[in-house]
Amino acid sequence: MEVLIVEREVRPGVALVRLNRPESLNALNRALVAQLTDTLLALDQEESVRAIVLTGNERAFAAGADIKEMASDSAVDMLKLDQFQRWDQIKRLKKPLIAAVSGYALGGGCELAMLCDIIIASETAQFGQPEIKIGVIPGAGGTQRLTRAIGKSRAMEYVLTGRFFSAQQAEAWGLVSRVVPVELYLEEALKLAAEIAAMPPLAVQLAKQSINKVYELSLEEGLHFERRNFYLLFATEDQKEGMRAFMEKRAATWQGK
Numbered sequence: 141m142e143v144l145i146v147e148r149e150v151r152p153g154v155a156l157v158r159l160n161r162p163e164s165l166n167a168l169n170r171a172l173v174a175q176l177t178d179t180l181l182a183l184d185q186e187e188s189v190r191a192i193v194l195t196g197n198e199r200a201f202a203a204g205a206d207i208k209e210m211a212s213d214s215a216v217d218m219l220k221l222d223q224f225q226r227w228d229q230i231k232r233l234k235k236p237l238i239a240a241v242s243g244y245a246l247g248g249g250c251e252l253a254m255l256c257d258i259i260i261a262s263e264t265a266q267f268g269q270p271e272i273k274i275g276v277i278p279g280a281g282g283t284q285r286l287t288r289a290i291g292k293s294r295a296m297e298y299v300l301t302g303r304f305f306s307a308q309q310a311e312a313w314g315l316v317s318r319v320v321p322v323e324l325y326l327e328e329a330l331k332l333a334a335e336i337a338a339m340p341p342l343a344v345q346l347a348k349q350s351i352n353k354v355y356e357l358s359l360e361e362g363l364h365f366e367r368r369n370f371y372l373l374f375a376t377e378d379q380k381e382g383m384r385a386f387m388e389k390r391a392a393t394w395q396g397k
């Protein structure tokens with residue numbers, strides 16, 4: 141059985157990537173992470189793909205790294221493998237990546253959702269960083285990204301106890317954009333992806349890049365970065381077309397140039 145299912149053009153310009161190890165609640169073993177990163181990098185290069193949706197199934201987005209696979213690893217194995225460099229590749233994707241999360245998003249599963257640009261959650265979603273309960277800590281960004289998303293006190297509480305939190309809590313704390321009924325979470329994510337896919341791709345790319353700099357730079361440097369990207373977009377045909385179309389009261393046609 142394929143551990144990853146990829147569908148192109150599920151909506152115009154939208155690719156859907158589905159984690160598919162349902163028997164282990166989509167536990168992220170090395171083969172799956174390797175396939176996932178290779179696939180995302182390849183989709184990022186495809187001209188016709190303008191936005192990507194990443195999902196699991198109703199019961200689990202992903203219940204974390206595969207505990208059975210890593211249980212007997214030594215620190216030296218971990219260092220040699222350096223699997224988290226793969227995760228950094230996801231961070232560098234140019235195209236928008238939307239997580240459609242239902243059920244468990246735990247440990248590496250929660251970290252994977254947080255690596256995405258936007259999270260749409262079903263009302264059944266449960267988030268958490270339960271690594272502490274198995275003698276470790278989050279290793280794929282959980283202590284950093286969760287803290288930035290929901291604040292230090294809450295991150296401390298949930299990382300130090302390993303407790304789960306609900307979709308509703310995640311929404312109230314700003315971790316997810318929206319909570320929707322379970323029948324709709326994928327549909328809503330695809331709809332959002334299609335809306336973004338219909339926008340001028342270079343502007344989308346530079347907007348994503350600029351927002352992500354919030355976590356890397358000071359306000360001064362971030363404003364500078366944004367301004368450069370803004371000026372740069374005036375070198376694109378899409379900027380000319382977009383502004384002309386506005387004045388001519390018609391819909392714009394984007395070329396991605």
Ligand code: HXC
Pocket residue numbers: 163164165167168203204205206207208209244246247248249251270271274277278279280
């Ligand atoms: C390997 C896992 C797994 C995991 C579930 N399974 N999570 N296998 N690694 N992370 C397997 C179970 O062993 C079981 O297989 C099957 O999936 C169904 O799970 P159950 O436990 O029977 O289901 P349930 O009772 O509903 O409990 C669901 C659950 C629980 C609460 C999500 O499975 C759980 O606590 N899982 C571990 C969550 C976790 O600790 N994640 C963090 C991992 S560390 P069998 O063969 O028994 O039927 C991590 C480090 C991050 O992520 C580093 C970055 C990569």
